[in-house]
Amino acid sequence: MAVFSRGFTGRRHEQNDALPPGQYLTEDFPVLSAGPTPKVPTDTWQFSVRNENDDVTTWNWDEFQALGPEEIHTDIHCVTRWSKLGTSWRGVSLDRVFEKIDTSFEYVMASSYGGYTTNVPLADLLDGKAWIATEFEGGPLDPEHGGPARLLVPHLYFWKSAKWVRGLQMLPTDEPGFWEQNGYNIYGDPWKEQRYW
Amino acid sequence: MTSTWKVGTVAAIHAETPTARTLELDVPDWPGNLAGQHLDLRLTAPDGYTATRSYSIASADSGPRVQLAVDRLPDGEVSPYLVNDVIVGDELEVRGPLGGWFVWRPEQTEPVQLIGGGSGIVPLMAMIRAHEAAGSTARFRLLYSVREPGDAFFAAELAELERSSEHLEITWVYTRKTPDGWPTPAGRVTPAILEASTISAAENPTVFVCGPTGFVEAVADILVELGHSSGSVKTERFGGA
Numbered sequence: 001m002a003v004f005s006r007g008f009t010g011r012r013h014e015q016n017d018a019l020p021p022g023q024y025l026t027e028d029f030p031v032l033s034a035g036p037t038p039k040v041p042t043d044t045w046q047f048s049v050r051n052e053n054d055d056v057t058t059w060n061w062d063e064f065q066a067l068g069p070e071e072i073h074t075d076i077h078c079v080t081r082w083s084k085l086g087t088s089w090r091g092v093s094l095d096r097v098f099e100k101i102d103t104s105f106e107y108v109m110a111s112s113y114g115g116y117t118t119n120v121p122l123a124d125l126l127d128g129k130a131w132i133a134t135e136f137e138g139g140p141l142d143p144e145h146g147g148p149a150r151l152l153v154p155h156l157y158f159w160k161s162a163k164w165v166r167g168l169q170m171l172p173t174d175e176p177g178f179w180e181q182n183g184y185n186i187y188g189d190p191w192k193e194q195r196y197w
Numbered sequence: 198m199t200s201t202w203k204v205g206t207v208a209a210i211h212a213e214t215p216t217a218r219t220l221e222l223d224v225p226d227w228p229g230n231l232a233g234q235h236l237d238l239r240l241t242a243p244d245g246y247t248a249t250r251s252y253s254i255a256s257a258d259s260g261p262r263v264q265l266a267v268d269r270l271p272d273g274e275v276s277p278y279l280v281n282d283v284i285v286g287d288e289l290e291v292r293g294p295l296g297g298w299f300v301w302r303p304e305q306t307e308p309v310q311l312i313g314g315g316s317g318i319v320p321l322m323a324m325i326r327a328h329e330a331a332g333s334t335a336r337f338r339l340l341y342s343v344r345e346p347g348d349a350f351f352a353a354e355l356a357e358l359e360r361s362s363e364h365l366e367i368t369w370v371y372t373r374k375t376p377d378g379w380p381t382p383a384g385r386v387t388p389a390i391l392e393a394s395t396i397s398a399a400e401n402p403t404v405f406v407c408g409p410t411g412f413v414e415a416v417a418d419i420l421v422e423l424g425h426s427s428g429s430v431k432t433e434r435f436g437g438a
Contacts, residue, residue, distance in 0.1 A: 003204050003288045005240040010248050011274045022249050024274065031410045031434045034298055036417035036427050080251050081237075114427055144414055182297035196295060 018075055018085050020190040026082040031144045034178065038114040038164050042148050047132065048167045051103040061148070064132070067096040072131055074154040076161070077190040091133030091152055094125040097168075105170040109177060110151050113164040118177035119186070120153060120160055122170075129155055132165060157188040157195070202239060202290045203227065205263065207283055213350045217268040217316060218280055224291060225261050232257035232327035233300040233320040233405070236293030238265070240275055250275040253319040253407075253433075254294065255351075257327040263291070266350055268316040299405065299433045303331035307403055310396040311339040312386075312416055314408025318350045320433065321407060325358065325365065337365045338396050342386050342412065345374035368394040386412070388419045398424035407433040 019025065048058040059067070072089040108125060111117045124130065133152040134141055141147030146163025153160045159179045180186050185194040205222030212218045230236075239249040256264035269280040283289070301309060301324040309328075311321040318341055328337050343349045349369075359367045370390060371383045396402040404425060406416050413434045420430050 002241050002245065003290050004243055005278070005289070006287055007282055008240045008242050008248075008278055010240070010242050010246045022247075024248065024250075028436070030436060031414070033432060033434065035430050035432050036421045037414060038427065081249055144410070179298075183295055 016085070019083055020077055021193050022195075023077055023081055023083040023190065026084055029084065029145065030078065030080070030082055032078065032080060032159070033144070033163065034116065035114060037143045038112075039143055040113045040148055040164055045148055046166065047149065049097065049101050049170070050167065051101060051170045052105050052172070055102070057100055064092060064149075065134075067092045069134065070131075072133065072152065074152075076154050076158050079157040079159055079184060079188065079190075079195050083190075088137050089131070089133045089152060090135035091131035091149075093128060094130045094132065095128065097132070098122075098126060101170075103170045105172050107171040107174045109169045109171055109175060110162045110165055111167050111169065112162050113166050116162055116164070116178050118151075118160050118162050119171075119175055119180060120151075120156070121174065121187075124153060124156065129153065133161075155189075157185075157190050159184060160188055202292050205289050205291050207285050207287045207289065208262070210283070210285060213266055214268070214348050216280065217266060217350060219255065219264060219266045220279060220283060220289075222263045222265065222289060222291065223261050224263050227261050227263055228294070229259040230254055230257060230263070230294035230323075231297075231300040231302060232323040234294035234296045234323075235320070236263070236265075236291045236295060238275065238279075239290040239292070240278060241290070248274050251295070253323070255319045255322045255326075257323045257330070266316065266319045266322075299407070299431050301327060301403075301405070303327055303333055305403070306333075306335050308336040308396045308400050309338070310402045310404045311337065312342075312391075312395065312404065312406045312408075313339070314342045314386075314412035314416075315344070315348065316350060317406075317408030317412070317433070317435070319407075321405060322351050322354075324405065325355075328365070329358065329362065334364055336396065336400075336402075337362075338368070338394075338402075339365065340368045340370060340386070340391070340394055342370040342372060342408070344372050345383075346371065346376045386416055386419075388422065391416065391419050392423055395420075398426075401429065404430045405433075406430060409436045410434045 042061040077083045130153040151162040151165045205224040209221040
C-alpha cells in the first residue's frame with residue numbers, strides 16, 4: 001500500500017516512456033567510481049580477451065581502432081537512479097572483437113585498469129548491444145568517465161559498463177564482479193529494476 | 198531485505214546549514230546498517246507518481262532510528278521537499294541499507310583517514326559515530342572541507358568530539374571564507390595540506406573520500422601521488438563532471 005507524501009506533487013516533465021521505472025532524467029553526467037581515477041595513456045593501453053584454453057588475444061590502441069569504431073546513440077541508466085537520454089558515443093562493437101575469439105563459454109568477466117570487475121553474459125555483449133567506447137559527445141572519453149576506453153552495455157545498469165576496461169575473461173558460469181559482490185544485482189536490467197540483491 | 202520498502206516516521210528535524218537539515222526517522226523494521234551505507238527514499242504524490250533518490254545515512258545504530266542529513270539541490274525534485282516541507286510526524290518510505298564497499302566496521306583496527314567535502318561528510322559522520330560508539334582505539338583523522346564556517350554539517354558535535362576524543366583528530370579547510378582569526382587564508386585542498394594534515398601512506402590507512410565529483414577527483418589524485426595505493430582509497434562522488 002502506497003504511503004502518500006503530504007504536499008508532494010513532483011516534477012511531471014520527468015514522465016517519459018524512455019525512462020525505466022524509478023529513474024529520473026539528468027542533463028549532466030554524474031561520476032560514480034569506487035576509488036581514484038586511473039590515468040591510462042593510449043600508447044601503453046592494451047585490451048585483451050582470454051578464452052577457456054587461456055588463449056589471449058591482445059590489441060594495442062591502434063590495432064583496436066583498426067577494428068572499425070562506429071557511432072552509437074543510446075540512453076544510459078545508472079542504478080543510483082539517474083538516466084541520460086540520447087547520448088552519443090563512438091566505439092568498437094564487441095561483435096568485431098568476438099569475430100576473432102574462439103570460445104564456447106557463455107559468461108564474461110570484464111576487468112579494468114584499477115582493479116574493477118563486472119560480469120556480463122556473452123549474449124548481452126553481442127548482436128549490436130555492446131561496445132568498447134573511446135569517445136563521448138564528439139571528444140575523447142574523459143578519464144573520470146572511463147577514458148581512454150570503457151565498456152558500453154547500455155541496456156543494463158551503467159555499472160556494467162566498466163570504466164578503464166582492459167580485458168575480458170571467458171567463464172563457464174556467471175560469477176559476481178565488484179559491485180555484484182557489494183550489494184548489486186547479478187544481471188542489472190533497468191526495465192525490471194534489478195538494482196540490488 | 199533490502200528489496201522491500203519500509204515506512205519511516207519523521208521523529209525529529211534540525212537545521213544543519215542554511216540549505217541542509219537532518220531528518221531523524223523511526224523505521225520500526227529497520228535491520229540496522231553499517232557506517233557509510235545509504236538508503237533509497239521514495240516520495241509518492243496523490244496520483245501515485247513517485248520520485249526516488251539515494252541518501253547516505255549519518256547514523257550507524259542497531260535500533261530503529263535512522264538519521265539522514267540532506268542538502269537542498271537548487272534544481273532538485275526530492276531534496277527541496279525534504280529540506281523545506283517535511284515536518285515531524287510525516288511518513289517517508291525507505292529501502293535499505295544499501296552498499297557494501299564504502300563502509301567502516303568496528304572490527305577494523307587500521308588507521309582511518311576521512312576526507313569530506315560539504316555534504317560529503319554524511320557517511321563519514323556515521324563512521325565517526327560508530328568509532329566512538331564502539332570505543333574503538335583505531336586512529337581516526339578527519340579532514341573536512343567547507344566553503345565557510347556556516348556550511349559545516351554537525352558543527353557542534355564535531356567540535357565536542359574534537360575536544361573529547363582521544364582517537365579522533367579533525368582538520369578544517371575553508372575554501373571561501375575562514376572563521377575570524379584563522380591562521381591560513383581560505384582556499385581549496387592542496388597537496389601540501391593533504392601531506393601535512395592526513396595520515397601518511399606509510400601508515401597504510403584506509404582512506405574514505407566523499408564529496409562533489411571535482412573535490413573527490415582532485416583529492417584522490419593527490420592521495421595517489423602521495424603514495425597511497427588505489428585500493429586503499431575508497432571514494433563516493435556526487436554530481437556531474
